[in-house]
Amino acid sequence: NAGVTQTPKFRILKIGQSMTLQCTQDMNHNYMYWYRQDPGMGLKLIYYSVGAGITDKGEVPNGYNVSRSTTEDFPLRLELAAPSQTSVYFCASSSDRTQPQHFGDGTRLSIL
Amino acid sequence: QKEVEQNSGPLSVPEGAIASLNCTYSDRGSQSFFWYRQYSGKSPELIMFIYSNGDKEDGRFTAQLNKASQYVSLLIRDSQPSDSATYLCAVNTGGFKTIFGAGTRLFVKA
Numbered sequence: 001n002a003g004v005t006q007t008p009k010f011r012i013l014k015i016g017q018s019m020t021l022q023c024t025q026d027m028n029h030n031y032m033y034w035y036r037q038d039p040g041m042g043l044k045l046i047y048y049s050v051g052a053g054i055t056d057k058g059e060v061p062n063g064y065n066v067s068r069s070t071t072e073d074f075p076l077r078l079e080l081a082a083p084s085q086t087s088v089y090f091c092a093s094s095s096d097r098t099q100p101q102h103f104g105d106g107t108r109l110s111i112l
Numbered sequence: 113q114k115e116v117e118q119n120s121g122p123l124s125v126p127e128g129a130i131a132s133l134n135c136t137y138s139d140r141g142s143q144s145f146f147w148y149r150q151y152s153g154k155s156p157e158l159i160m161f162i163y164s165n166g167d168k169e170d171g172r173f174t175a176q177l178n179k180a181s182q183y184v185s186l187l188i189r190d191s192q193p194s195d196s197a198t199y200l201c202a203v204n205t206g207g208f209k210t211i212f213g214a215g216t217r218l219f220v221k222a
Contacts, residue, residue, distance in 0.1 A: 031208075040120075042200065042214040043156070050208060058209065090155055097208050098144040098163075103155040 002026050006091050006104035013081045013111045021076040021107050023091030031094045032074040033101065034058075034066065036087040043090065049074055050097075081111045115139065116203050118213035126221050131188040133216050135201030138182070144204040145177055145184045150215065151197045159199070160186060191220045 007022045025032065030051045035043040045058030049068040063085060065077040074093075078085060088108050092101040117136045125131045133147075144163055148156035160175040162168045162184065168175045174187040184203075188195055198215040205211070 043212040045209055048208055098204050100146055100158045100161050106155050
């Protein structure tokens with residue numbers, strides 16, 4: 001009963017480095033989302049996907065890229081990391097756009 | 113005007129009291145409404161969801177939706193210290209995106 005699994009849980013990057021945040025779900029959900037949450041703030045949508053091969057930008061997509069080659073996996077790529085990308089990143093999935101979203105445990109990312 | 117607004121709090125209530133959390137939204141076409149609880153350092157977890165006007169009860173939790181006035185609320189009866197958390201209101205307008213409020217911090221005093 002894994003649900004949504006994110007790796008890694010913590011990561012420190014240097015400015016200009018790149019990395020991929022992994023997200024996988026075992027609920028056969030078509031909809032998947034990436035959010036970032038800054039301290040004391042709500043969730044900001046970075047990218048979302050409505051199915052394999054289909055992705056679209058959210059509210060704050062700059063500096064990020066995504067792909068969705070399978071129903072299960074939705075990785076988030078950071079290119080040329082900047083201090084402004086220091087945040088907690090959550091991946092979520094849902095069976096339909098109007099249904100509740102299930103969240104992973106998050107990745108705490110610091111860029112120094 | 114923010115799309116989903118919540119009072120940031122903190123809202124402090126004594127143990128055993130009713131905690132009332134409110135949320136307003138701007139899009140009249142909104143169709144789905146969610147309340148998530150988020151403990152410090154943890155991920156959001158779903159508490160309640162509601163789609164129709166009126167009340168929906170689940171144990172100690174009641175969600176109330178008033179589409180005409182564009183607000184949704186969450187009542188927590190018999191509040192416990194373990195209810196101390198940030199409560200996020202989320203609204204789906206029928207599109208692919210769900211908009212989250214910044215959250216209300218609730219503190220239940222033992």
